[in-house]
Amino acid sequence: MISISHVSKSFGTGAGRTLALDDVSLEVGRGEIFGVVGQSGAGKSTLIRTVNLLERPDAGTITVDGRVVTSLTDRDLRIARQGIGMVFQHFNLLSSRTVRGNVELALEVIGVDGRERRTRAGEILELVGLSAKADAYPAQLSGGQKQRVGIARSLAGRPSVLLSDEATSALDPETTRSILELLKTINRELGLTVLLITHEMDVVKTICDSAALIEHGRIAEQGKLVELISTPGSRLARDLFPLGQVPAGTTGTVVDITFSGGSADRPVIAQLARDHSIDVSILGATIETIAGNQAGRTRLEIPGSPETTAAAISDLRAQGLLVEVV
Amino acid sequence: MNDTSDPKFWSDLVDVLILGTGQTLYMVSVSLLVTIVVGLPLGILLVGTERGGLFASPFGSRTAGRVINRVLDFIVNLGRSIPFIILMIAVIPFTRLVVGTFIGSTAAIVPLSLVAIPFFARMVEIALKEIDPGLTEAANSLGASRWQIVRKVLVPEALPSMLLGLATTVTSIINFSAMVGTVAGGGLGDVAFRYGYQRYSTIHIVAVIIIIFVIVQTLAAIATHFAKKYARTTSETGRLKTVETLELKVADAH
Numbered sequence: 001m002i003s004i005s006h007v008s009k010s011f012g013t014g015a016g017r018t019l020a021l022d023d024v025s026l027e028v029g030r031g032e033i034f035g036v037v038g039q040s041g042a043g044k045s046t047l048i049r050t051v052n053l054l055e056r057p058d059a060g061t062i063t064v065d066g067r068v069v070t071s072l073t074d075r076d077l078r079i080a081r082q083g084i085g086m087v088f089q090h091f092n093l094l095s096s097r098t099v100r101g102n103v104e105l106a107l108e109v110i111g112v113d114g115r116e117r118r119t120r121a122g123e124i125l126e127l128v129g130l131s132a133k134a135d136a137y138p139a140q141l142s143g144g145q146k147q148r149v150g151i152a153r154s155l156a157g158r159p160s161v162l163l164s165d166e167a168t169s170a171l172d173p174e175t176t177r178s179i180l181e182l183l184k185t186i187n188r189e190l191g192l193t194v195l196l197i198t199h200e201m202d203v204v205k206t207i208c209d210s211a212a213l214i215e216h217g218r219i220a221e222q223g224k225l226v227e228l229i230s231t232p233g234s235r236l237a238r239d240l241f242p243l244g245q246v247p248a249g250t251t252g253t254v255v256d257i258t259f260s261g262g263s264a265d266r267p268v269i270a271q272l273a274r275d276h277s278i279d280v281s282i283l284g285a286t287i288e289t290i291a292g293n294q295a296g297r298t299r300l301e302i303p304g305s306p307e308t309t310a311a312a313i314s315d316l317r318a319q320g321l322l323v324e325v326v
Numbered sequence: 327m328n329d330t331s332d333p334k335f336w337s338d339l340v341d342v343l344i345l346g347t348g349q350t351l352y353m354v355s356v357s358l359l360v361t362i363v364v365g366l367p368l369g370i371l372l373v374g375t376e377r378g379g380l381f382a383s384p385f386g387s388r389t390a391g392r393v394i395n396r397v398l399d400f401i402v403n404l405g406r407s408i409p410f411i412i413l414m415i416a417v418i419p420f421t422r423l424v425v426g427t428f429i430g431s432t433a434a435i436v437p438l439s440l441v442a443i444p445f446f447a448r449m450v451e452i453a454l455k456e457i458d459p460g461l462t463e464a465a466n467s468l469g470a471s472r473w474q475i476v477r478k479v480l481v482p483e484a485l486p487s488m489l490l491g492l493a494t495t496v497t498s499i500i501n502f503s504a505m506v507g508t509v510a511g512g513g514l515g516d517v518a519f520r521y522g523y524q525r526y527s528t529i530h531i532v533a534v535i536i537i538i539f540v541i542v543q544t545l546a547a548i549a550t551h552f553a554k555k556y557a558r559t560t561s562e563t564g565r566l567k568t569v570e571t572l573e574l575k576v577a578d579a580h
Contacts, residue, residue, distance in 0.1 A: 052467055081469035092464035095558055096482040105478060109470045137558045157468070 001193040002028040002051060002161060007060030009046055020046040021057070022217040028210070033187050033194040035204040037236070038214035044197040047214065048163050051195065052084045053077060065160045082110050085154030085192075089166040091146040093138040099149050100125065100134040106156035124152045128182060144175035151182060155190075162186070164196035168203060180206050201239050209291050211236055225291045229260045230322050241297035243284040246326055252303035254283065255313060258322040260295040268321065269298065276312045278304050299326070330529065343533055346517035349431045350541075353506070353513055354499050357438040361495060365443045366488075369450025370476060372398050380462070380472045398447075405444030410502045413437055434503065434511035442499050449491025453484040486557040493549030497542050504538070514538060 009021040020043045028034040038044045049055040051062055053069055062069045067080055093102050103121040112120065125131050128148040138146055147167060154162060164183070168176040184207045186192050198204065204211050204225070212222035213236050221228075221236050228234045237258070246254050257268070273280045280300050287296035302309050316323045330336075374381035375395035382391045408416070414437040418428045421436040457480060465475045481488075507515030514534045522531035 054463060054466060078469040078471060081467060084467070086464070086467040088460060088464060090458075090460055092458070092460040094461060094479060094483060096485065096556065105465075106468050108478065109465075109468050109474055139558055153464075153468070163467075 001030040001032070001065060002034075002195055003061075003063040004047070004051070005061050005063070007047075007050055007057045007062060009050065009055060009057045019217050021050070024060070024214075024217070024219055026212055026219060026222055028193060028195050031187070031191050031193055032209045033184070033196070033207050035208035035211045036195070036197045036214055037199065037201065037204055037211060037239075038197075039199060042214045043217040044199075044214050045165060046217075048165055048195065048197045051161075051163055052081050052086060082157040083159050083161070085157070085159040085162040087147065087150045087154050087162070087164050087167045089169050091138075091143075091150045091170075093146055093149055093153075095138050098135050098137055099130060099141070099152075102138070102149050103152045103156055106153050110157050120156065121152075124155050127155070127186075128152045142175075143171050144178060147171065147175075147179050148182065151179075151186070155186070155192075160193065162192050162194045164194060164198075166198055167196065169198065169200065173202075176200075176203070177206070183207060201242075204236075205240055205288050205290060213239075226260070226293065229258060229290060229295050232322055232324055240288065240290065241286045241295075243286065243297060243299050246299075247283060250283070250301050252281075252301045253306075253309045254299060254301050254326040255316075256297055256299050256324045256326055257316060258295070258297045258324075259287075260290075260293065260322075266319075268316070268319065269300065272312055272316065275315065276308060278302055278308055278312065339530065339533065342517055342521065342530070343514075343537065346512070346514040346534070347537055347541075349512040349516070350500070350503055350514045350538075353431045353434050353438060353503050353511070354496065356432075356435050357442055357499050357503075358492075358496055360435070360439040361442040361446050361499070362492070364439070365446035365495075366450055368398065368402070368443065368447040369454065370480070372402065372447060372451050373454045374476075380475060402444040402447050405441060406448070408441075410437070410441050410505055411508070413441055414506065429511070431506075431512040434506040434513070438499055438502055438506070441502055442495055445498055446491065446495045449495060450484070450488055453487030453491055454480055456487055457483045486553040489549050489553040489556070493546050493553075496545050496549075500538060500542055 004024060004026045007021055007024045008019070010017055010019045012018055022043075024043075024047060026034075026036075036044045036047060046055055050057045051064060051069070053062075053072075057070065061071070064080065064084060069077070069080055072080055094105065097105065100118075100121050103124055104117050107117040107120060122131070122134070125134055128151055130145065130148050130152065133141065133145060138149065141149070150167070162183075167183075168179050171179060180203060183194060183196075187194055187207075196203065196208075208225060210222070210224045211228070213220045221234060223231070223236075225236075225240070228237045229240070231237060241258070243256065259268070269280060269282070272278070280302055282298060283301055284299040285296065287294060289295075302312055313323050313325070371381060371394065373379055375384070375391045375398070376382065377388075379391075381394075382388060384390050384394065414434075417437050417440060421428045421433050424436055425433045427433050461479055461483060462475060465479045470478070503511075503513050504515030504518065507513055507517070507519040514537060518531055518534045521527045522534070
């Protein structure tokens with residue numbers, strides 16, 4: 001659905017030149033929710049802006065829904081943009097227009113006439129749960145409500161793709177959850193493909209099907225979450241299950257065991273302690289629901305001789321668990 | 327001559343004041359209209375031709391944009407630096423060309439507009455620069471054309487600020503209109519000059535000051551009322567912007 005191919009972008013000239021994107025390639029499948037995670041300055045903002053050409057890449061091509069966006073004329077680009085929705089971290093609503101007016105703006109741009117505008121705006125506001133606030137002005141709304149207006153506006157042109165530029169970064173955790181819920185609902189009911197950028201791993205955990213990690217303008221890792229979880233050494237997977245530092249004073253071997261799918265409910269640790277007669281200590285554990293499935297990671301300290309430890313580890317691996325020695 | 331016990335003095339005073347006020351209002355309102363019609367697009371172009379602006383590369387060329395920007399900026403600065411009295415006299419040939427004469431209230435509209443246009447263009451520029459650039463980004467993401475962005479996003483969002491800028495501009499025009507009296511331009515300034523200065527009538531001067539004060543205050547009140555009405559929000563500091571705070575901003579900017 002979205003195909004970013006060998007895209008590079010730099011800013012500035014001469015000595016002050018910074019490479020914001022360095023040969024970035026990624027694919028977002030139809031109907032998927034894809035999250036790009038990275039620190040501030042990693043390039044994710046620039047990346048998402050190349051998809052609707054708010055930033056023009058220096059090199060590379062971008063294809064959205066079959067159209068090669070990077071080679072469109074100005075007029076065709078405007079039309080293409082009407083099929084690509086975008087929501088922003090700071091909402092970017094017109095303070096001079098009501099909620100309804102803000103949604104209708106998108107329709108006016110497209111050229112939809114008066115009566116149909118009103119009907120369509122009403123429908124979308126119903127979808128995002130803001131019908132009651134249709135005649136309010138943005139100054140009278142809370143952050144979550146403003147973002148709903150932003151989402152409503154982006155849906156007006158019946159887009160096939162939605163771009164989210166840190167849509168929840170300016171919201172409190174509870175509001176973030178409700179907005180993410182809304183995005184998930186829209187994705188499911190309208191079949192809308194979503195590409196989002198965020199610096200919060202929670203967002204990825206909550207709604208993403210696939211993810212990519214961006215660092216210094218390069219994609220360090222990408223893939224479907226369910227696959228990443230069982231990939232050893234995956235940094236995304238490690239960040240999805242944060243277990244913190246290993247406490248000082250541990251004497252045994254420390255291993256991280258990742259459970260996913262069926263293995264999450266088996267009494268693996270109890271069996272391990274019994275079968276190998278070792279006193280296993282739990283140093284940390286976390287279980288999350290990733291892309292609809294339960295998955296978790298446990299950090300264990302296994303005391304005893306290297307032979308016992310090795311036997312225990314191979315036993316775990318034989319059961320299909322991902323075991324990494326820390 | 328200044329015999330205040332003579333009833334004719336007072337009826338003459340009223341006649342003169344009514345005529346003068348009428349001429350002032352005529353000069354000021356027509357100049358204002360011209361100022362808006364020319365100054366608004368001028369201000370929009372001034373901001374638009376800057377780097378990253380909507381019209382940064384008209385006809386596909388950034389150089390064209392830069393040239394237009396420099397030229398407009400120069401014209402605006404020029405207009406704001408020439409003292410009005412000198413401007414009035416310097417444009418006499420131009421005034422004669424446009425209006426047919428350089429004397430009278432209608433002729434005065436020419437120099438008044440010429441001084442107000444750059445002033446208002448700067449106000450428009452300030453108002454437009456206050457708009458969050460994210461709004462333009464959002465409009466672009468919706469597929470809006472440049473014209474649509476100007477008409478549907480920039481102007482409505484800048485409206486409260488522009489109204490206040492307009493109020494300041496009108497005050498300025500009224501201010502300068504008083505000076506046209508010195509070259510037989512008519513208006514209240516003329517009344518003050520002829521009766522107050524040449525005939526030493528303090529009463530005339532006081533009357534003129536009161537009338538001008540009332541006009542200016544009324545206009546400022548109207549502008550502030552509409553600015554509040556269209557603002558639908560308060561400024562970042564939580565206080566509603568007023569004509570005074572806008573004037574401070576102009577003083578800061580230059």
